[in-house]
Amino acid sequence: MSASAAPGTPEAFDCRVAFAEELATTARADPRIVVVCNDSIGSSNLAPFSREFPDRTVNVGIAEQDMVGVAAGLANGGYVPFVCGAAAFLSGRALEQIKNDLAYSGYHAILCGMSPGLAYGELGPTHHSIEDIAWLRAVSDLTVVVPADPEETRGAVRWAIEAEGPVFLRISRFRVPPVTPPGARFEAGKATELRRGRDLTILASGTMVHRALEAAALLAQRGLEARVLNLSTVKPLDVEALVRAAVETGRILTVEESIATGGLGGAVAEVVCQRHPVPMRILGAPHFAPTGDSAFLFEYFGLTGTGIARAALELLGRGAP
Amino acid sequence: MDIENKYAEDGTAPPPLAFALGPNLAAEVASAEPARRAELLARIAAEVRATIVRTVGGARFGHIGGDLSVADVLTTLYFGVLRVRPEDPAWPDRDRLVLSKGHCAAALYAVLSLARFFPVEALERFVQPLSPLSGHPNRRKVPGVEANTGALGHGLPFGVGCAVAARLAASDRRVFVILGDGELQEGSNWEAAMAAGHQGLGNLTAVVDRNGLQQGARTEATNRLEPLADKWRAFGWEVADVNGHDTRALLEVFSRPHDGRPRCVIAHTVKGKGVSFIEDRVEWHHKAPTPAQVAQALAELGR
Numbered sequence: 318m319s320a321s322a323a324p325g326t327p328e329a330f331d332c333r334v335a336f337a338e339e340l341a342t343t344a345r346a347d348p349r350i351v352v353v354c355n356d357s358i359g360s361s362n363l364a365p366f367s368r369e370f371p372d373r374t375v376n377v378g379i380a381e382q383d384m385v386g387v388a389a390g391l392a393n394g395g396y397v398p399f400v401c402g403a404a405a406f407l408s409g410r411a412l413e414q415i416k417n418d419l420a421y422s423g424y425h426a427i428l429c430g431m432s433p434g435l436a437y438g439e440l441g442p443t444h445h446s447i448e449d450i451a452w453l454r455a456v457s458d459l460t461v462v463v464p465a466d467p468e469e470t471r472g473a474v475r476w477a478i479e480a481e482g483p484v485f486l487r488i489s490r491f492r493v494p495p496v497t498p499p500g501a502r503f504e505a506g507k508a509t510e511l512r513r514g515r516d517l518t519i520l521a522s523g524t525m526v527h528r529a530l531e532a533a534a535l536l537a538q539r540g541l542e543a544r545v546l547n548l549s550t551v552k553p554l555d556v557e558a559l560v561r562a563a564v565e566t567g568r569i570l571t572v573e574e575s576i577a578t579g580g581l582g583g584a585v586a587e588v589v590c591q592r593h594p595v596p597m598r599i600l601g602a603p604h605f606a607p608t609g610d611s612a613f614l615f616e617y618f619g620l621t622g623t624g625i626a627r628a629a630l631e632l633l634g635r636g637a638p
Numbered sequence: 639m640d641i642e643n644k645y646a647e648d649g650t651a652p653p654p655l656a657f658a659l660g661p662n663l664a665a666e667v668a669s670a671e672p673a674r675r676a677e678l679l680a681r682i683a684a685e686v687r688a689t690i691v692r693t694v695g696g697a698r699f700g701h702i703g704g705d706l707s708v709a710d711v712l713t714t715l716y717f718g719v720l721r722v723r724p725e726d727p728a729w730p731d732r733d734r735l736v737l738s739k740g741h742c743a744a745a746l747y748a749v750l751s752l753a754r755f756f757p758v759e760a761l762e763r764f765v766q767p768l769s770p771l772s773g774h775p776n777r778r779k780v781p782g783v784e785a786n787t788g789a790l791g792h793g794l795p796f797g798v799g800c801a802v803a804a805r806l807a808a809s810d811r812r813v814f815v816i817l818g819d820g821e822l823q824e825g826s827n828w829e830a831a832m833a834a835g836h837q838g839l840g841n842l843t844a845v846v847d848r849n850g851l852q853q854g855a856r857t858e859a860t861n862r863l864e865p866l867a868d869k870w871r872a873f874g875w876e877v878a879d880v881n882g883h884d885t886r887a888l889l890e891v892f893s894r895p896h897d898g899r900p901r902c903v904i905a906h907t908v909k910g911k912g913v914s915f916i917e918d919r920v921e922w923h924h925k926a927p928t929p930a931q932v933a934q935a936l937a938e939l940g941r
Contacts (some may be wrong), residue, residue: 323676351806353799375802378836383795385831390799393784395730395809398799414826418796422786627933 321627333431335467336488337362338548339474340399341469342368347478349397353388355381361431366601381406385428392424397478404430404446404487405439412452418456419483427477432490434574435602435618436490438611447602451579453485454552460505461552462489463581465526466495469549472503480505480602489574491611492525496547509636514542517568517629520559522548522581525572543629551581556588560596568632570598572625577601598632600625655687663752664717674716676886682752683713683885687912688941689748689761695762695822695932699773703922705745707849707882708816709752709909712737712749715814716889724754727781733810734800735782737817738793739847740774741924746783755782791824793817794844798830801842801900804851814892816845820852823861828873835874840896844875847882849909853923 337569343441344350344366351373358367358376367374375391377383381402388398398405407430408415419426430449437444453461464470470488477484490514496511511526512533523528526547533543544566551626563569571582582599589597602618615621619628632634667678686709694700714862716722720733737746744764751758763769770779771800774788785796797815802812809906817827834842846866850856867877876897880887882905891903909923913935916927 362835370643372806377829377833379832380829381828383798383833386792386826386830387833389785390801391733391803391806393796393800394803396803396806413795414792414795417786417789417790421776499792614814 329494329571330467331492332464332467332489335470336429336474336486339363341366341369343478344373344476344616347397348587349395350478351375351391351396351398353384353391353398354378354514355379355384355406355570357402357431357518360403361429363401368608381410382414385411388426389414389418389422391423391503392419392426392609394486398426398527400426401429401431401596404433404449405437406486408446408449408452410460415453415459415483416456416546423458423482426483427474428483428485429602430485430487433487434489435606435611435614436613440607442605445606447576449485449487450551450573450581454579454584456585459484459552460550461483461487462505462550463523464549465496465523465547466493468495468497468499468501469503469547470498472501473495473549476493476505477502487523489524494527494623496526496530499575502510506550506553506555508558508570509547510544510558511547512543512545514544515566516541516543517570517633518544518546518562518566518628519570519572520546520548520562520581520585521572522551524574525620525625528620528622529572529625532625532629533628535622539631539635541629541635548581548585551584555587557591559585559588560592563595567595568597570594570600570625570629570632572600572620574620575601577603595634598628600628641673657746662754669716676889677715678884679718679889680710682717682937683710684912686713686745686748686752687710688936688939689752689758690744691913691927691932691935691939693744693748693761693764695927695929695935696762697766698926700744700926701741701918701924702744702926703741703851703909703919704742704818704847704849706911706913706916707909708739708742708745708847709911710883710885710904710907711816711847712890713743713890714885716745716753716757716886718748718889719810719892720814722753722782724782727755732807734784734797734813736787736793736797736800736813736815737775738787738790738797738815739821740787740793743771743773743775745779745934746775750780750782754784756780790818790821791826794827794834796835797842797844798834798839801834804841805839811841813842814845815843816847818852819846819848819850819863819866820857820860822846822863822866831870831873831875834900838874839900840898842900843892843903843906844900845903847907849903849907850911850919851920853925855920867902869902875899876901877904878902878903879906881905883911916930
């Protein structure tokens, strides 16, 4: 598999590393924290945690339904489980356990969907997790967070420990440049404005946020000022920021590393069409990915700075760049 | 967790707060001479069955066949085995009881109310609009419920987590999971069985309500479970076959120390036990008796 298709700047970092470091740091001070995983010690970057806390690492083997049920049972005993597995299998295989054992039962656990979206490139659609946001967004009482960079990942981990009910954290393996302003405190349900603009708003989450900023820079060369919002909490949405964007910029483009139906774009559209309808464009993967590494797939689906800028120009009726 | 508060939260009138406390049945069993305990439990089980019949008959809704088959198991556990505090249902060191066959909620509610987790009068609102007592149990509404079961194959993984938590906390609390036999066709049970065997969870007991019937037909005609004991043994469990209506045998097996392995108790039962026209009949899986049938059933139960 391709290691990464990230923009290759020397300052790029892997969110999984930040996640694992933050988890171990908080676990040293908080004995409630345990890890439940599905033979994913390596792929979830949990080797240091499991060495330091062998008793607090519950590896149930390749059994995602059991993994989530066990986590709910641990939460029943007062523990705070971090449930770590590849996002595709955690969200798909254990969806009913997430719904019933955690969300409906009201148990607090942090579901860590590792290597989501198109991260597994050549491994193909069985391993891609483009449906997770759409599936999980439909589950009541579940918070869905898609951090954009390592700093936001750390903040989201710290916040999630004290959250109520279950949380889904989508932890990317791509190396991404930092986009979170230094010292910013993670606040669930709040969009972060990363660039001001009045011509349209680009709403992005996760690995698409820095690409949205690239697109905004390209648009600026053509005299167009795009507002860029990092919508890291997909559920619940920052409704006020969305409505403000619709009112003030009149055009909304959403960008996500997931299926273009029912995910971030769908969530935003639900708000926009009911509160302040404006023309929208939803950029994501419209269907299963063809064969190719992640870099190719991002190009193929137009999920690059250039591709996002092109979609923005179409939305503005300006034609191709 | 307080049932009165939850009624209020739903915007409906609370049930009567004055709850005439009946006898503390668990305390009575505990203080009886050991030889008399099983007999007392059998008498309580008869009351549980009558309560189930009244509740399901009154609501015209319920899974009465499975409710009646599991009545002796639930009664023995709640009034003879479990260390729980009805006045403090969230007590951290309580024993955990998970009813994985959540469709038999009426049986669980009957036992919880007789055990004084909430007023028996609340049963009159079983499955009524906005009642906390849904057709499957909801722990956010009903004190004493540990997990929102109903989708099958969820209780055993949850119970494994409870057992691991008890071990991590160095607590001697125990975990009991009650499974339907048809439910064992769900693969998630065997994921959990494998993990429990591997982990050597000697604080975990799975009780299979082996009544031989599932929704549409006999288990063995649908997707064969036998040899069931061998399956559990192969996953690293100790297995005990008992008569699931014999409170003496149930009390003995639930009180026996573990040998370091999880234990599966295969409780051989009759679906609909105690009511002649319901016993061992597949059509009574999800069906409510008419008022005349309720009267006949209560007469057969000596009420």
